[in-house]
Amino acid sequence: xxxxxxxxxxxxxxxxxxxxxxxxxxxxxxxxxxxxxxxxxxxxxxxxxxxxxxxxxxxxxxxxxxxxxxxxxxxxxxxxxxxxxxxxxxxxxxxxxxxxxxxxxxxxxxxxxxxxxxxxxxxxxxxxxxxxxxxxxxxxxxxxxxxxxxxxxxxxxxxxxxxxxxxxxxxxxxxxxxxxxxxxxxxxxxxxxxxxxxxxxxxxxxxxxxxxxxxxxxxxxxxxxxxxxxxxxxxxxxxxxxxxxxxxxxxxxxxxxxxxxxxxxxxxxxxxxxxxxxxxxxxxxxxxxxxxxxxxxxxxxxxxxxxxxxxxxxxxxxxxxxxxxxxxxxxxxxxxxxxxxxxxxxxxxxxxxxxxxxxxxxxxxxxxxxxxxxxxxxxxxxxxxxxxxxxxxxxxxxxxxxxxxxxxxxxxxxxxxxxxxxxxxxxxxxxxxxxxxxxxxxxxxxxxxxxxxxx
Numbered sequence: 368x369x370x371x372x373x374x375x376x377x378x379x380x381x382x383x384x385x386x387x388x389x390x391x392x393x394x395x396x397x398x399x400x401x402x403x404x405x406x407x408x409x410x411x412x413x414x415x416x417x418x419x420x421x422x423x424x425x426x427x428x429x430x431x432x433x434x435x436x437x438x439x440x441x442x443x444x445x446x447x448x449x450x451x452x453x454x455x456x457x458x459x460x461x462x463x464x465x466x467x468x469x470x471x472x473x474x475x476x477x478x479x480x481x482x483x484x485x486x487x488x489x490x491x492x493x494x495x496x497x498x499x500x501x502x503x504x505x506x507x508x509x510x511x512x513x514x515x516x517x518x519x520x521x522x523x524x525x526x527x528x529x530x531x532x533x534x535x536x537x538x539x540x541x542x543x544x545x546x547x548x549x550x551x552x553x554x555x556x557x558x559x560x561x562x563x564x565x566x567x568x569x570x571x572x573x574x575x576x577x578x579x580x581x582x583x584x585x586x587x588x589x590x591x592x593x594x595x596x597x598x599x600x601x602x603x604x605x606x607x608x609x610x611x612x613x614x615x616x617x618x619x620x621x622x623x624x625x626x627x628x629x630x631x632x633x634x635x636x637x638x639x640x641x642x643x644x645x646x647x648x649x650x651x652x653x654x655x656x657x658x659x660x661x662x663x664x665x666x667x668x669x670x671x672x673x674x675x676x677x678x679x680x681x682x683x684x685x686x687x688x689x690x691x692x693x694x695x696x697x698x699x700x701x702x703x704x705x706x707x708x709x710x711x712x713x714x715x716x717x718x719x720x721x722x723x724x725x726x727x728x729x730x731x732x733x734x735x736x737x738x739x740x741x742x743x744x745x746x747x748x749x750x751x752x753x754x755x756x757x758x759x760x761x762x763x764x765x766x767x768x769x770x771x772x773x774x775x776x777x778x779x780x781x782x783x784x785x786x787x788x789x790x791x792x793x794x795x796x797x798x799x800x801x802x803x804x805x806x807x808x809x810x811x812x813x814x815x816x817x818x819x820x821x822x
Contacts, residue, residue, distance in 0.1 A: 514580035516547030641746035
């Protein structure tokens with residue numbers, strides 16, 4: 368038997384008095400109950416309390432929850448003058464947060480706050496001004512990563528007066544002037560080295576440029592040409608091979624098997640994110656790069672030619688020690704399973720974090736914990752099974768914070784393909800949702816761009 372409207376009203380009153388505003392509003396919005404004057408009066412009280420709670424939440428920094436309360440209060444008929452006052456206070460609070468984010472250089476968070484205001488139609492001359500500042504900062508950072516420091520300076524020169532002469536922007540301007548001057552010097556030296564095919568010095572100049580501007584295309588191309596010409600000779604002179612263990616030991620014998628990479632590899636350059644070595648083999652070796660024993664993951668460190676291997680078995684991974692290897696601090700002497708978050712230690716100093724972030728993909732990622740890097744230098748290693756997810760989510764194999772969507776690389780019938788929800792271009796040719804890609808391909812979309820480079 369259904370409750371009478373008076374019974375429902377009593378239940379709503381109890382919810383209101385106990386602070387359960389959502390439950391009270393749910394009951395009071397019942398079509399049968401809402402037609403009665405006592406219910407209407409109680410709903411007005413609930414709306415007023417929601418407006419108050421929204422203001423309190425905003426003060427505590429719970430921005431989204433505060434806005435939801437105010438929007439619900441408006442829906443339930445809160446007093447317009449009261450809502451206007453609360454909205455003005457919340458707008459001032461969020462603008463203050465935007466200014467703090469900009470002052471700290473976190474333009475992404477500033478734009479996120481401004482997007483929230485825009486979605487709620489709470490815009491003003493000040494919100495538009497701060498959006499322009501944050502967007503100019505974002506553009507300057509993108510240009511600087513590409514080595515276009517003069518253009519980056521121009522963006523900041525527009526943002527400076529809009530921000531009221533913010534100190535951080537002045538610091539960025541000076542930094543870009545200095546980096547631009549140094550980049551011009553290095554670029555001239557690099558050009559001379561490439562022209563004379565002095566690849567040893569060309570490699571050093573290219574690496575120096577990429578320290579200043581990680582997405583400088585000319586330096587990337589020069590480094591690729593230099594590595595093709597030089598090979599692994601630099602590593603041999605920088606890190607002499609570790610002293611071998613006594614002949615006849617099982618680990619010594621194992622180190623000399625499979626001394627060549629067993630799967631295809633390439634470097635994935637993601638604009639404004641970094642570079643990643645992608646290994647497609649089911650088993651990869653880790654060790655020091657030498658001409659006599661190339662490895663899948665060549666680490667510039669005092670390691671053996673092959674220090675350890677990682678093997679993919681179905682959906683899981685196994686760690687195989689060849690020389691001294693530790694897993695989460697414990698010495699490993701036989702095959703050991705790897706799980707997400709495990710710390711791998713090679714030799715006495717190399718530390719890598721094993722990550723398997725995506726529940727629906729067998730691919731994994733190796734992150735550098737110590738300061739060691741690979742040759743050529745990258746920001747991480749992808750152990751690619753059938754797919755590799757690039758996107759803004761934490762579960763992506765390559766996390767791209769500024770992207771609005773996921774892009775998936777996947778293998779199909781021996782070829783590498785790319786899939787996205789919208790149209791994108793591969794080497795200047797437009798494609799809808801799917802396309803085959805190869806080494807050297809550049810893939811670009813509305814808010815993303817990446818390049819594959821052969822190793």
